[in-house]
Amino acid sequence: MEVDFLLIGQGLAGTALSHRIIQKGHTLMVLDSPLSNKSSRVAAGLYNPVTGKKMVRTWLADKLFPEIEPFYASIENLLGKSFLHKRPIYRPFLTIEEQNEWMGHSADPLLQPFFEKIYTKPLFDKVFNPFGGILLKNSGFLDINTLLDAYSDFLLGKGYLRLEIFNEKEVIFENNGLKYRDIKAKGMIYCNGLGALESEFFKTLPFAPVKGEILDIEQDFHPEAVINRGVFRISLPNGLKRVGSTYSWHDLDIGPTERAVRELFEKLDKLIKIPDKNLVAHKFGIRPATKDRKPFLGKHPLQDRVYVFNGFGAKGVSLVPYFSKVMLELLLEGKEPQKEVNIMRCM
Structure with a gap:
């Protein structure tokens, strides 16, 4: 051949x-x-144009993000399958100072293509968002x-x-x-x-492997938006919620850990007001990250x-x-x- x-x-x-x-x-x-x-x-499979604790525009966002949805859509058309889910991402503000700061950022021409709306009051009653938050666009997740x-x-x-x-x-x-x-x-x-x-x-090659763990859970509250602060919470098409992710550069052992469940649940409890949740699946992977x-x-x-x-x-x-x-x-x-x-x- x-x-x-x-x-x-x-x-x-x-x-x-x-x-x-x-x-x-x-x-x-x-x-x-x-x-x-x-x-x-x-x-x-999350794609998010504004990331990190300081909420900065993703590296090369102006080049990366125009390619994402058309590219995966072309594979969907080829295969006759659906796996690209376009979803807004909602990130709550933690303080009134952060809210004010992002009201100022809203005029930044580099960030405007990725802002849907800034909320100064709570958008979701089941999310800890007393100061509102920012709703991002050109975002979503890939199955x-x-x-x-x-x-x-x-x-x-x-x-x-x-x-x-x-x-x-x-x-x-x-x-x-x-x-x-x-x-x-x-x-x-x-x-x-x-x-x-x-x-x-x-x-x-200077790889820096990173172990990541994610959870699929049952929990009430089914927003279309991905809720993302400390952890992300995605409403999946099957009704489950995906919560993640951990990042570990030191523990690269094969297998899921109870520590990751505790960490993700603790962060989820600071984001979502619903205490009841049922763990359905727990997955891990070693990401091929670089130094x-x-x-x-x-x-x-x-x-x-x-x-x-x-x-x-x-x-x-x-x-x-x-x-x-x-x-x-x-x-x-x-x-x-x-x-x-x-x-x-x-x-």
């Missing part, structure tokens, strides 16, 4: 890049291990599991996906490309999250047939649509990614 590209991993990064490649009329083969840690599958499952079926139907463990030692480099078992390709791209650390090509919080894109400096598209961490849903386009320009046109994300900053 001869293809243009061999992709390692079909998480969110591998799915997005393969979609871009196929859209351009190129061929590929994706190798995906069903037993590997798949941080994409336990991510909440990543539905996306990955549907796209996996699509790739299998095309003969573009094999569910098997990749063995780098079997790669043979040739003059015009490389060979892996019965596959010949012009280039190979590592989209396999922390699995890239097992590669001789990318084992020195400088920027993804890894680029070509290996010594092996020009080997590439990496990786390190998207907790904001993968927001980052991947734009940067998959950037990566495609490297693959097809040789255009180097910007310095902030180019792996040459690390190698």
Whole structure:
């Protein structure tokens, strides 16, 4: 079998890049291990243009956010599935001073595209929001599991996906490309999250893995908006509420923890006035974050047939649509990614 590209991993990064490649009329083969840690599958899938304790505009928001909804909508149209949920995000103010500060920010032209409305009085009676809050737009969440499952079926139907463990030692480099078992390709791209650390090509990349845990609960109060302060609370289509997320750089043990349940419930109790809740599911994942919080894109400096598209961490849903386009320009046109994300900053 001869293809243009061999992709390692079909998480969110591998799915997005393969979609871009196929859209351009190129061929590929994706190798995906069903037993590997798949941080994409336990991510909440939230995309939020204004984040952090200080509520600053997300890095590169002007480039990232125009790509998000059209990109995922194009995959929805291809697959005939729905997994993109456009939702406003409501962030309560903690003090009158914060309310006043954000009344001033509302005139900032860089933030205006992401503001729906600023409330000076409580918007929800079941939320602790005595000083009102800010309602954000161009936001929502992605049902990543539905996306990955549907796209996996699509790739299998095309003969573009094999569910098997990749063995780098079997790669043979040739003059015009490389060979892996019965596959010949012009280039190979590592989209396999922390699995890239097992590669001789990318084992020195400065990943900073982060463990995250999320909960699915039963609880009354079903707002369309995502409520986000300390934790996020998403009303899922199935009636459950998703609450998250924890961030741990030190405890990377495999498995969910009782500590995470206590932490998330304590924060939820400070956000939502309803004490009754029933834990339905508890999930964890190890995110492929990086030390400088920027993804890894680029070509290996010594092996020009080997590439990496990786390190998207907790904001993968927001980052991947734009940067998959950037990566495609490297693959097809040789255009180097910007310095902030180019792996040459690390190698």
